Amino acid sequence: MNPIQHILDTYPLIVLDGAMATELERKGCDLNDSLWSARILLEEPNLIKQVHTDYFAAGADCAITASYQSTFEGFAARGLSEAEARRLIEMSVTIAAEARDEFWAFEENRLNRPKPIIAASVGPYGAYLADGSEYRGNYGISEDELVEFHRPRMKALIEAGADVLACETIPCLTEAKAIVR
Template sequence: MKESLTDIMEQNGVMVIDGSMGSALEQLGANLNNRLWTARVLAENPDLVRQVHMGYFRAGADCGITCSYQATIPGLMENGFTEAEAEQLIRRSVEIFLRAREEWWENEGKAAGRAYPLCLAGIGPYGAYRADGSEYTGDYQISDEELDHFHRRRTELLAEAGADLLLFETQPSLHEALIAAKIAEELERDYWISFSCVDGKHTGKGDRIADCARVLSKDHPHLKMIGVNCTKPEYIESLIGELKQNTDLPIAVYPNSGETYDPVTKTWTAANGNLDFGAYALRYMKAGASAVGGCCTTVEQHIRQVVRVRETYRSLGKPAVIRVK
């Protein structure tokens, strides 16, 4: 069984992305207070990762992100794993997803007439490996060669393991995104890029999201989707507008649920006055998003809200599908 981005969007109008891996693992009792974060669970209790994927499939997700955001070769080796073990753990993130998908599909999804979920290989920015908050700013002070070396082998491993798309997510800068895009293009693998943003127009590094869309839309034939994640939900409508004006690619958004992150204490603080997550999701669909889901602190209940409002959105008239090139 194999479906494409276009297949799913034609079937459902809007593709539903899953939610946070970290928050869902914590709900299952995992302790993520370490530098490896979710990658520690991938190594020590992989069945919890499988349970998270199954939960999101059951909640209605049409695609899911592998538990590989924090799984990097240098990060794993600095925490006691050999290079071979680190590479195997990165492959494992895809293998767990694929097994969970097949189990869910055969037992539930096929009979329910659901789309066969896409496997998105989650690839975090260099700053995620540093675990010091620089993933949100892009201030690394390293060379392009070092960035390429950091990203390339992990990207190769995830592609070889069978992921349907490479997802370079939480990208703080156009500069790092272009290095990631170059790797994917050289591997001739389909991918999408998702930026983290500090307001309705700018990435964490300060690049205009409009410029990111305009530059990446040229000479990147394997780029199949562009979007925003790990961003406050109130900024997303503006960002969708900026993207739509500067690209014909489908737009994917999966913001945080609304809390504020403190990189020092590694904790989230609830904010007051936010809309219901489903209400935000409906706004994103109306603004032109082709895929909607959740990032930090979102769990199954948030994805169920997205699925429900998609029905509301479809009742307003089936949206036109942007076909992936």
């Protein structure tokens, strides 16, 4: 079942949530870090959940997870094992789903709206590099290397229960091909 089509069959549009990083900064988080908002998965995941809850309360029909910068390689550079990285990547989906389910548990939150879906954010390879190259896409690596970079994270996000993947800021055709391959 296509979760987006399921909503659009009954409602005229889908309201996406807003910027996770902006709201985390508003809540006092310092995101000046190579992990950016993924750092908050390590330090204060309850703040991420609160941002999702706030967006649902504001009318969002889709929560985009705090996984844009969550990569096995990025967490490894922070000294985390592959298992710890996988747990954090999966946790980005779990947090959004918990916020959604807690919100949806109240009947008044279900009036005249669809049950919100969870879109797992997949940022580009350049986001992991944290050097601004996510806007240029000139990484100097092959499509096969990009496949090997993206596939494990995308698999973890899907296995964690994301309804859809939100591939964000994909700057070049080579990376777009790698993501859908």
